[in-house]
Amino acid sequence: MSETIVGLENLTKRCSVLEELKLGIARTEKVMSEPMVRFENVAKRYGTLSVLDELNLDIARNEKVCIIGPSGSGKTTVLRMLMTLERINEGVIWVDGEPLTHMRKNGQMVPANERHLRRVRGKIGMVFQHFNLFPHMTALQNCVEAPISVLGLSRQEAETRAAELLDMVGLSDKKNHFPIQLSGGQKQRVAIARALAMRPKVMLFDEVTSALDPELVGEVLNVIRKLGTEHDLTMLMVTHQMAFAKEFSDRVCFFYGGKIAEQGPPDQLFGDPQHERTRQFLSAVLEAR
Amino acid sequence: MMNELALGFSVAALAKGVIITLVVTLASSLVAIVLGLIVGLIRISLLWPLRWFGVAYIEFFRGTSMLVQVYWWFFVLPIFGVALSPWTVAIFGIGMNVSGYGAELVRAAIQGVDRGQYEASIALNLPRLTAMRRIFLPQAIRAMLPAWGNLLIDLLKSTSLIFFITITELTTASKLAADATGNYLLFFAVALFGYYVIARALITPLVRWLERRFSRGFVREAQA
Numbered sequence: 001m002s003e004t005i006v007g008l009e010n011l012t013k014r015c016s017v018l019e020e021l022k023l024g025i026a027r028t029e030k031v032m033s034e035p036m037v038r039f040e041n042v043a044k045r046y047g048t049l050s051v052l053d054e055l056n057l058d059i060a061r062n063e064k065v066c067i068i069g070p071s072g073s074g075k076t077t078v079l080r081m082l083m084t085l086e087r088i089n090e091g092v093i094w095v096d097g098e099p100l101t102h103m104r105k106n107g108q109m110v111p112a113n114e115r116h117l118r119r120v121r122g123k124i125g126m127v128f129q130h131f132n133l134f135p136h137m138t139a140l141q142n143c144v145e146a147p148i149s150v151l152g153l154s155r156q157e158a159e160t161r162a163a164e165l166l167d168m169v170g171l172s173d174k175k176n177h178f179p180i181q182l183s184g185g186q187k188q189r190v191a192i193a194r195a196l197a198m199r200p201k202v203m204l205f206d207e208v209t210s211a212l213d214p215e216l217v218g219e220v221l222n223v224i225r226k227l228g229t230e231h232d233l234t235m236l237m238v239t240h241q242m243a244f245a246k247e248f249s250d251r252v253c254f255f256y257g258g259k260i261a262e263q264g265p266p267d268q269l270f271g272d273p274q275h276e277r278t279r280q281f282l283s284a285v286l287e288a289r
Numbered sequence: 290m291m292n293e294l295a296l297g298f299s300v301a302a303l304a305k306g307v308i309i310t311l312v313v314t315l316a317s318s319l320v321a322i323v324l325g326l327i328v329g330l331i332r333i334s335l336l337w338p339l340r341w342f343g344v345a346y347i348e349f350f351r352g353t354s355m356l357v358q359v360y361w362w363f364f365v366l367p368i369f370g371v372a373l374s375p376w377t378v379a380i381f382g383i384g385m386n387v388s389g390y391g392a393e394l395v396r397a398a399i400q401g402v403d404r405g406q407y408e409a410s411i412a413l414n415l416p417r418l419t420a421m422r423r424i425f426l427p428q429a430i431r432a433m434l435p436a437w438g439n440l441l442i443d444l445l446k447s448t449s450l451i452f453f454i455t456i457t458e459l460t461t462a463s464k465l466a467a468d469a470t471g472n473y474l475l476f477f478a479v480a481l482f483g484y485y486v487i488a489r490a491l492i493t494p495l496v497r498w499l500e501r502r503f504s505r506g507f508v509r510e511a512q513a
Contacts, residue, residue: 178506
């Protein structure tokens with residue numbers, strides 16, 4: 001009798017463990033299925049000029065999204081809002097399941113304070129068109145500054161990691177060079193390593209090859225390609241490199257007049273564009289090549 | 290004989306005057322640099338009371354006469370029971386006046402740092418103060434150094450004003466020596482070149498050295 005009771009107890013215990021496991025899996029599934037980045041009715045205006053208008057965009061975990069479009073269409077603004085370089089006027093941006101631009105206070109959504117911004121922003125890294133490396137620091141110093149003062153790594157730890165990252169972008173022999181001693185392509189690769197050193201979940205690339213000499217574009221795109229295949233990163237990229245967008249991305253968004261005019265898998269968007277403006281843009285861009 | 294004696298005394302007094310000018314220049318430069326840096330940073334603070342204080346400070350010290358400010362510290366403050374020694378007045382009177390100009394140099398240089406540097410600091414999540422200390426200030430200091438060089442040379446020449454609060458510095462000593470010996474040509478030539486030599490031998494090399502130090506990474510140089 002007592003054996004039966006013990007057996008039953010064991011069984012219920014096992015059941016509850018199983019339940020918890022199930023709950024855990026469900027939670028993971030929920031996290032995996034919810035988008036990494038969500039723009040919810042986001043609007044951006046400068047005075048009376050509307051730059052982005054009711055933007056709704058979900059980006060899945062590990063998804064690679066390229067944003068294309070004519071200048072002034074608001075595509076760079078999308079990245080800058082996500083990096084919190086621009087305030088939004090309406091809507092909410094979500095990152096990894098929590099609001100970035102807002103926080104919950106007494107059950108209400110209020111604009112995020114600096115502390116909240118800093119915490120959520122830590123999941124995002126950005127690479128800029130004009131590199132924005134710190135000119136007074138070597139490549140290695142550029143890559144250890146924030147990991148030490150923000151992530152709290154020891155100098156040794158940070159330097160080891162930075163050296164690994166510089167090695168990954170093919171610059172292990174340049175780690176003690178100052179930015180001015182590097183070519184544009186090398187600078188941009190240092191900038192990528194510097195952003196990665198903060199261990200972001202989302203990487204933003206804002207026209208990262210537009211300021212480069214044509215023969216240096218390839219080395220930077222190769223690094224980005226490698227990142228996409230070897231790391232679990234959600235990537236959002238504003239680019240004019242149509243061939244790269246076609247080959248690299250899971251989805252392409254064509255921005256026009258502050259809206260997503262058309263989006264879809266690259267084959268569809270480049271092969272069979274539905275929107276008249278997309279066709280015009282693509283033929284103009286491809287003709288120029 | 291009499292004349293030689295006067296000459297001897299005058300030269301000794303002149304040497305003392307040079308030393309006093311040097312000491313006051315050095316000490317008030319330090320005051321000007323430290324306060325200029327602090328007020329310049331306060332001037333661009335995110336907190337409006339601090340910012341407002343910075344503006345008021347700069348407006349007062351930059352907007353009114355240095356000599357009148359020195360007179361206030363020396364002749365007016367004692368009326369309110371605050372008696373300061375001539376040395377304190379000389380060092381802080383000149384230093385605080387110059388710090389008003391210095392604060393504006395600091396503000397302009399920091400605001401002149403490339404916007405991309407601010408954006409990279411945000412993207413790397415650097416705290417504001419860390420970014421200021423590690424990223425913006427080193428670049429701003431490099432940009433503001435030549436202007437500080439001018440300001441400190443100007444400060445050096447302003448030290449002759451402390452004659453009015455009883456300190457016998459270089460200009461005063463030259464005048465006394467010239468009066469005593471009648472040799473105005475010699476002693477005012479000494480004073481004229483004295484300031485030039487101090488500026489050229491001390492201030493300019495110091496600023497040049499600092500410029501070199503803060504220019505790492507800005508100028509293409511041979512690989513070490």
